[in-house]
Amino acid sequence: xxxxxxxxxxxxxxxxxxxxxxSRATASxxxxxxxxxxxxxxxxxxxxxxxxxxEPNRLAxxxxxxxxxxxxxxxxxxxxxxxxxxxxxxxxLLETAxxxxxxxxxxRAADREAAALRMLRAHQVDGxxxxxxxxxxxxGVPAVFFDNVPSAPAVGAVAxxxxxxxxxxxxxxxxxxxxxxxxxxxxxAAPALGVAPFTHRSGRERLxxxxxxxxxxxxxLPPEYVRTSGPACTEAEATAITHELLALERPPQAILAxxxxxxxxxxxxxxxxxxxxxxxxxxxxxxxxxxADLIDPPVTSLDRxxxxxxxxxxxxxxxxxxxxxxxxxxxxVERVPLELLVRRSCGCGRG
Amino acid sequence: xxxxxxxxxxxxxxxxxxxxxxSRATASxxxxxxxxxxxxxxxxxxxxxxxxxxEPNRLAxxxxxxxxxxxxxxxxxxxxxxxxxxxxxxxxLLETAxxxxxxxxxxRAADREAAALRMLRAHQVDGxxxxxxxxxxxxGVPAVFFDNVPSAPAVGAVAxxxxxxxxxxxxxxxxxxxxxxxxxxxxxAAPALGVAPFTHRSGRERLxxxxxxxxxxxxxLPPEYVRTSGPACTEAEATAITHELLALERPPQAILAxxxxxxxxxxxxxxxxxxxxxxxxxxxxxxxxxxADLIDPPVTSLDRxxxxxxxxxxxxxxxxxxxxxxxxxxxxVERVPLELLVRRSCGCGRG
DNA sequence: CTGAAAGCGCTTACAG
DNA sequence: CTGAAAGCGCTTACAG
Numbered sequence: 001x002x003x004x005x006x007x008x009x010x011x012x013x014x015x016x017x018x019x020x021x022x023s024r025a026t027a028s029x030x031x032x033x034x035x036x037x038x039x040x041x042x043x044x045x046x047x048x049x050x051x052x053x054x055e056p057n058r059l060a061x062x063x064x065x066x067x068x069x070x071x072x073x074x075x076x077x078x079x080x081x082x083x084x085x086x087x088x089x090x091x092x093l094l095e096t097a098x099x100x101x102x103x104x105x106x107x108r109a110a111d112r113e114a115a116a117l118r119m120l121r122a123h124q125v126d127g128x129x130x131x132x133x134x135x136x137x138x139x140g141v142p143a144v145f146f147d148n149v150p151s152a153p154a155v156g157a158v159a160x161x162x163x164x165x166x167x168x169x170x171x172x173x174x175x176x177x178x179x180x181x182x183x184x185x186x187x188x189a190a191p192a193l194g195v196a197p198f199t200h201r202s203g204r205e206r207l208x209x210x211x212x213x214x215x216x217x218x219x220x221l222p223p224e225y226v227r228t229s230g231p232a233c234t235e236a237e238a239t240a241i242t243h244e245l246l247a248l249e250r251p252p253q254a255i256l257a258x259x260x261x262x263x264x265x266x267x268x269x270x271x272x273x274x275x276x277x278x279x280x281x282x283x284x285x286x287x288x289x290x291x292a293d294l295i296d297p298p299v300t301s302l303d304r305x306x307x308x309x310x311x312x313x314x315x316x317x318x319x320x321x322x323x324x325x326x327x328x329x330x331x332x333v334e335r336v337p338l339e340l341l342v343r344r345s346c347g348c349g350r351g
Numbered sequence: 352x353x354x355x356x357x358x359x360x361x362x363x364x365x366x367x368x369x370x371x372x373x374s375r376a377t378a379s380x381x382x383x384x385x386x387x388x389x390x391x392x393x394x395x396x397x398x399x400x401x402x403x404x405x406e407p408n409r410l411a412x413x414x415x416x417x418x419x420x421x422x423x424x425x426x427x428x429x430x431x432x433x434x435x436x437x438x439x440x441x442x443x444l445l446e447t448a449x450x451x452x453x454x455x456x457x458x459r460a461a462d463r464e465a466a467a468l469r470m471l472r473a474h475q476v477d478g479x480x481x482x483x484x485x486x487x488x489x490x491g492v493p494a495v496f497f498d499n500v501p502s503a504p505a506v507g508a509v510a511x512x513x514x515x516x517x518x519x520x521x522x523x524x525x526x527x528x529x530x531x532x533x534x535x536x537x538x539x540a541a542p543a544l545g546v547a548p549f550t551h552r553s554g555r556e557r558l559x560x561x562x563x564x565x566x567x568x569x570x571x572l573p574p575e576y577v578r579t580s581g582p583a584c585t586e587a588e589a590t591a592i593t594h595e596l597l598a599l600e601r602p603p604q605a606i607l608a609x610x611x612x613x614x615x616x617x618x619x620x621x622x623x624x625x626x627x628x629x630x631x632x633x634x635x636x637x638x639x640x641x642x643a644d645l646i647d648p649p650v651t652s653l654d655r656x657x658x659x660x661x662x663x664x665x666x667x668x669x670x671x672x673x674x675x676x677x678x679x680x681x682x683x684v685e686r687v688p689l690e691l692l693v694r695r696s697c698g699c700g701r702g
Numbered sequence: 703c704t705g706a707a708a709g710c711g712c713t714t715a716c717a718g
Numbered sequence: 719c720t721g722a723a724a725g726c727g728c729t730t731a732c733a734g
Binding site: 012013014024025028029032056057058059060061062063064065 | 711713714
């Protein structure tokens with residue numbers, strides 16, 4: 001690569017054209033691989049490109065062509081393994097297709113999400129992929145949701161089989177371990193006031209799935225066994241809730257945590273109370289925590305295939321982009337299955 | 352916010368100007384907050400902006416003004432907690448200053464890093480912040496490194512006090528636990544062939560720091576006690592190395608892992624061998640693993656203050672950007688201190 | 703305080 | 719196969 005010293009003017013297409021002895025139009029065509037360029041001209045152009053270390057200015061190209069080949073990816077928190085991995089999966093596929101990703105982090109704040117979307121609009125992204133925190137607004141480009149199923153206009157969504165996943169966890173506790181007092185500590189199930197209706201849909205589905213699974217198993221479900229956290233799903237919330245559950249007259253034999261951070265909070269509470277897991281209290285988690293195998297005890301949970309989920313979301317968006325479907329037809333919701341990963345926190349032997 | 356239906360032409364500055372009954376120049380000035388605009392004109396412009404839901408096209412603005420207010424952030428792997436958190440810290444500060452971040456993931460491949468840098472150049476970023484995997488090349492804008500100290504042209508770097516951190520860990524094992532057979536399992540310390548000289552500098556510093564600390568403590572260091580992984584620092588590598596260490600005639604009493612993934616690999620090996628930590632083998636880790644408290648046993652390690660590290664890198668870059676220092680003066684290397692977090696894997700009681 | 707005009711660096715009909 | 723010209727949507731001296 002040629003030297004690109006700081007502060008020196010970068011070569012432009014005009015420089016390349018001049019160096020190659022052709023017009024800017026021909027230089028542009030040669031670089032874009034158009035066929036109507038003579039081999040001789042093409043060679044001279046590429047030689048000039050090499051020599052000058054030319055890299056086309058994407059700002060100018062996008063402004064002129066009307067397409068940035070940029071995709072916005074909006075997530076609540078990249079420091080959470082699920083989002084980071086899904087993000088990587090999506091980015092991987094997008095780059096293969098010649099797109100690049102603009103990543104925005106919302107810290108789970110609806111207003112920061114809205115600001116991120118305006119920023120993406122200002123950058124003229126061709127589409128967006130997002131795990132919403134409730135601040136979604138249409139910016140006029142195709143949108144694919146993941147993690148939460150939208151009832152908002154979108155070209156598609158990829159979501160987990162939430163109810164099915166919860167049912168797998170419940171069935172395991174009931175059939176394998178014969179437990180019948182199972183409590184639920186999950187993410188919020190009702191949208192917050194003033195928040196778009198699709199928010200926390202997955203929380204809703206998990207909770208409903210829990211109730212349904214217990215019903216199918218013929219188990220009672222005292223109201224005090226059903227608890228939800230705030231939208232941030234902090235460990236601290238789960239810790240507090242767990243202490244309350246353990247203080248009940250009839251404490252649960254098992255807790256199903258609806259998110260990994262919540263599962264960690266439950267574990268924290270058991271440590272503090274001297275409660276042994278799984279001997280005194282079984283624990284299963286919907287999401288798989290980082291280093292699930294090394295946690296004490298290893299946590300039985302569901303594998304979401306995070307990366308694949310990100311890839312599918314990207315694929316859905318790419319499909320919409322090539323088909324030119326701007327979200328005017330029925331959104332396509334893809335449901336990805338979950339896999340039970342049996343470890344020790346449920347009461348199973350080493351695995 | 353006004354409706355922005357798919358497929359409909361977005362309002363431009365010309366639309367706003369027409370609606371407000373002023374020229375595009377005046378509309379532009381009104382929006383930029385320039386003082387030489389009459390209050391009446393300003394109000395009419397803003398009203399039109401609101402009504403039309405206008406958002407300036409940043410492509411056009413950047414192309415014209417020569418500044419994108421975009422900063423490239425390049426990391427080996429966002430799915431690793433350290434990078435994700437540092438990234439968030441940097442992004443936070445950048446956004447406060449009116450910049451936006453373009454995030455690139457290199458998967459630790461030097462060629463992907465080089466490609467990411469070219470992409471960022473094509474996007475005319477004003478500067479870059481990166482944790483290099485060895486593929487760095489100058490793209491003509493100020494660069495700040497973190498995680499690795501560069502000897503490459505840069506305006507600055509923020510790095511850990513690697514040697515000091517390792518010394519803290521060693522001293523703890525020696526003074527508090529009276530151990531004298533301590534092995535090291537760390538990241539590579541020598542740059543790979545064909546890789547820029549600054550790569551793996553932090554690995555080098557950790558290893559050298561280890562040798563120095565043992566020297567100061569007057570402890571012997573058999574060559575077979577010093578092991579390094581490949582650049583990916585996988586758990587599997589550490590697991591294999593640990594099995595070899597345990598099979599030595601005089602196995603170590605303690606292992607200092609130079610990275611969190613390596614510490615997890617060491618733990619895996621002890622599990623498989625029925626070795627108890629810390630009773631049979633003490634373990635300390637340079638990096639703090641995710642959920643360090645919940646791992647069995649909780650791992651004694653160093654707190655790097657990841658977020659703050661990202662913030663400092665961003666601050667260094669912003670300083671360079673406002674001062675107009677294009678990297679022509681001596682790069683500023685900031686060293687952030689590390690904090691010992693005593694848990695149980697070193698042999699200490701519950702903490 | 704305001705507007706006409708030039709121009710950022712590209713791409714793309716259009717005419718040859 | 720090639721080039722002159724227009725134009726993407728802004729900002730910014732420049733002249734009034």
